[in-house]
Amino acid sequence: MNEALSQLFLGFQVALTPINIMWTTLGGVLGTIIGMLPGLGPATGVAVLLPLTFKMGPVGAMITMAGVYYGAMFGGSRASILLNTPGDGAAIATCFDGYPMTQKGRAEAALAMSAVASFIGGMIANVAMVFVAVPVAKFSLKFGPAEYTLLMLFALAATAAMSKEKILQGFIGMVFGLMISTVGLDGLTGVNRFTFNILELMGGIDFLIIIIGIYALGEVFKSFKSVHDPSYKMQTKFGKITFTKEDWKRSWPAILRSTPLGFFIGALPGAGGTMAALMAYNNEKSLSKHPEEFGKGAIEGLAAPEAANNASSVGALIPMMTLGIPGSGTTAVMLGALLMLGLQPGPLLFTKQPEVAWGMIASMFIGNVILLIINMPMASILVRVLSVPAKVLYPLILGLAFIGTYAITNSVVDFFILIAFGLIGIFLDKAKIPTAPLILGGIVGSTMETSFRQALMLSDGNMRIFHGSPITKVLIGLTIFSIAWPFIEGAIKSAKRSRTA
Amino acid sequence: MTWNMITGLIATLIGVAYGWSAWNLPRATFGSATGHIVYPVILGALMTFLGLVLIVKELLVKEKPSARNAPKFGPLTRHGKEIAAAIGASLVYAIIFEPLGYVISTILYLGAVLFLVNGRVKVARTVIVAVFFSVGVYVLFSVLLGIQLPRMPLLDI
Numbered sequence: 001m002n003e004a005l006s007q008l009f010l011g012f013q014v015a016l017t018p019i020n021i022m023w024t025t026l027g028g029v030l031g032t033i034i035g036m037l038p039g040l041g042p043a044t045g046v047a048v049l050l051p052l053t054f055k056m057g058p059v060g061a062m063i064t065m066a067g068v069y070y071g072a073m074f075g076g077s078r079a080s081i082l083l084n085t086p087g088d089g090a091a092i093a094t095c096f097d098g099y100p101m102t103q104k105g106r107a108e109a110a111l112a113m114s115a116v117a118s119f120i121g122g123m124i125a126n127v128a129m130v131f132v133a134v135p136v137a138k139f140s141l142k143f144g145p146a147e148y149t150l151l152m153l154f155a156l157a158a159t160a161a162m163s164k165e166k167i168l169q170g171f172i173g174m175v176f177g178l179m180i181s182t183v184g185l186d187g188l189t190g191v192n193r194f195t196f197n198i199l200e201l202m203g204g205i206d207f208l209i210i211i212i213g214i215y216a217l218g219e220v221f222k223s224f225k226s227v228h229d230p231s232y233k234m235q236t237k238f239g240k241i242t243f244t245k246e247d248w249k250r251s252w253p254a255i256l257r258s259t260p261l262g263f264f265i266g267a268l269p270g271a272g273g274t275m276a277a278l279m280a281y282n283n284e285k286s287l288s289k290h291p292e293e294f295g296k297g298a299i300e301g302l303a304a305p306e307a308a309n310n311a312s313s314v315g316a317l318i319p320m321m322t323l324g325i326p327g328s329g330t331t332a333v334m335l336g337a338l339l340m341l342g343l344q345p346g347p348l349l350f351t352k353q354p355e356v357a358w359g360m361i362a363s364m365f366i367g368n369v370i371l372l373i374i375n376m377p378m379a380s381i382l383v384r385v386l387s388v389p390a391k392v393l394y395p396l397i398l399g400l401a402f403i404g405t406y407a408i409t410n411s412v413v414d415f416f417i418l419i420a421f422g423l424i425g426i427f428l429d430k431a432k433i434p435t436a437p438l439i440l441g442g443i444v445g446s447t448m449e450t451s452f453r454q455a456l457m458l459s460d461g462n463m464r465i466f467h468g469s470p471i472t473k474v475l476i477g478l479t480i481f482s483i484a485w486p487f488i489e490g491a492i493k494s495a496k497r498s499r500t501a
Numbered sequence: 502m503t504w505n506m507i508t509g510l511i512a513t514l515i516g517v518a519y520g521w522s523a524w525n526l527p528r529a530t531f532g533s534a535t536g537h538i539v540y541p542v543i544l545g546a547l548m549t550f551l552g553l554v555l556i557v558k559e560l561l562v563k564e565k566p567s568a569r570n571a572p573k574f575g576p577l578t579r580h581g582k583e584i585a586a587a588i589g590a591s592l593v594y595a596i597i598f599e600p601l602g603y604v605i606s607t608i609l610y611l612g613a614v615l616f617l618v619n620g621r622v623k624v625a626r627t628v629i630v631a632v633f634f635s636v637g638v639y640v641l642f643s644v645l646l647g648i649q650l651p652r653m654p655l656l657d658i
Binding site: 392419432457 | 505512522544547548552588619626649
């Protein structure tokens with residue numbers, strides 16, 4: 001407890017330097033802008049803005065990327081409220097009541113409440129993170145290579161299984177991601193694997209390029225469909241961005257209930273912001289005394305998912321930072337970025353480089369305050385970005401994707417890989433294959449293989465090492481459960497249905 | 502032919518090809534002789550299995566192909582043509598990137614994509630945006646961030 005606080009104090013010393021406050025603001029503002037654009041969410045934001053962080057050093061880079069992440073969560077709701085087009089999945093639930101409020105002429109109240117709910121959700125989750133991070137990191141020091149292999153397997157399986165009826169497609173994407181990560185020169189034996197004698201493939205395929213290909217190129221190509229949509233018009237003149245006392249009275253219990261829910265769901269592998277927001281929304285609806293108002297502009301129906309998705313974005317950082325295992329697409333992108341900067345997130349990050357880990361955690365407190373200021377008084381300036389035509393913005397994202405790729409590898413060969421994965425992104429969308437398992441598989445793939453082989457070396461090839469210790473048993477159980485759960489849930493539902501019918 | 506069927510077929514194909522080439526990888530000369538082979542073979546087998554399950558599932562369900570679950574073949578829609586043109590432009594960009602240098606190639610590329618989505622209206626805006634973005638990014642990356650971008654060979658900008 002005291003240890004966490006003194007570490008947090010150290011973090012604030014790092015985060016409160018003028019340069020780091022600047023990075024926090026920059027990350028938050030850019031994240032908000034990307035988050036506002038329909039179809040583009042935090043994963044795209046972090047991927048496209050990555051090259052900006054190259055010269056910042058680890059602390060600055062981490063602070064900026066975190067800023068982009070929760071900035072995008074703030075921003076995602078703007079387009080939901082004003083245009084009924086969510087910036088990303090986590091903002092879908094915000095449309096349900098946010099857009100009806102705009103139609104009723106209450107856009108100002110909706111914008112203000114979503115900013116305040118996001119702020120409170122984020123802040124409370126930050127406090128929770130301060131106290132949870134160290135114990136989790138300490139516990140994970142008990143993990144050997146076998147435990148790590150299984151932990152990654154669990155995170156992957158849970159993410160793939162989360163795609164519900166698309167569970168097979170989810171697993172196919174996951175294995176494909178794992179396969180890509182095996183391309184290149186094998187570090188342990190010096191054998192070239194799957195390089196087809198192409199020299200450039202020997203170093204492996206940089207997964208960040210695949211992410212930019214799928215999330216930036218693919219998303220922009222898909223959005224070509226909507227850029228000609230003439231209905232893309234929105235309110236650009238606003239009164240004072242604020243809400244009434246009555247609004248607050250209705251919303252605060254919803255915010256306080258949704259925050260812990262969001263935080264917890266975010267920390268689970270695979271679940272993430274979309275699910276947190278939808279669950280919070282349904283939860284409020286079922287608790288409400290007047291559920292009939294939901295979907296017609298009930299302000300608590302807006303506040304709940306907003307608090308939940310911001311809390312979940314903080315929760316999602318916990319497994320990424322303390323275990324080095326991402327639980328969502330965006331944190332997978334962040335992990336990839338950190339590895340490229342030479343940082344190894346995981347338990348040792350907290351002891352070896354506390355200024356990075358705690359600097360980032362502290363910066364999130366500051367960032368939330370900054371974003372509240374940006375999103376309340378300055379909201380009317382910021383949403384002007386939305387009135388810049390998509391026809392101009394989307395081509396520029398393409399430009400950013402290419403420059404980002406070049407900045408990562410300095411090689412034009414990767415442009416072709418980028419374009420290929422832009423095409424694969426379109427295919428994945430058409431075939432309804434979820435992207436998160438693929439991205440996750442690609443990012444943790446090589447670490448997972450290394451752990452797997454280390455474990456087998458330790459045990460001299462005996463598979464018992466994967467199910468001998470209590471921790472491995474629990475992890476195997478969790479993995480099986482997460483795969484089986486969608487089927488059990490389906491069986492329960494159909495049993496219920498047949499009983500009522 | 503539904504999208505799921507296509508996914509299943511591709512997955513099976515990838516699984517078999519990948520697993521087969523993993524199996525035939527050269528044995529290592531030092532360290533564990535097959536250490537680098539076991540894991541990819543498992544992946545190949547898993548992929549093949551998943552692909553086959555998906556195919557069998559599709560055969561059992563026998564859903565009628567519709568616009569929602571099956572691809573439509575034939576001439577490209579306007580949207581499809583735009584995507585194809587944008588991808589073509591991207592490929593050209595990749596080819597001219599180094600010979601022409603960052604600024605010129607990016608002006609051409611962005612100009613092309615902007616023209617593609619905006620058409621003949623607002624050509625002035627297209628040109629201004631393309632030029633400002635290219636020069637701005639060049640200054641940001643080369644001067645401020647110190648990331649080397651290909652310069653234009655003749656004029657050296």
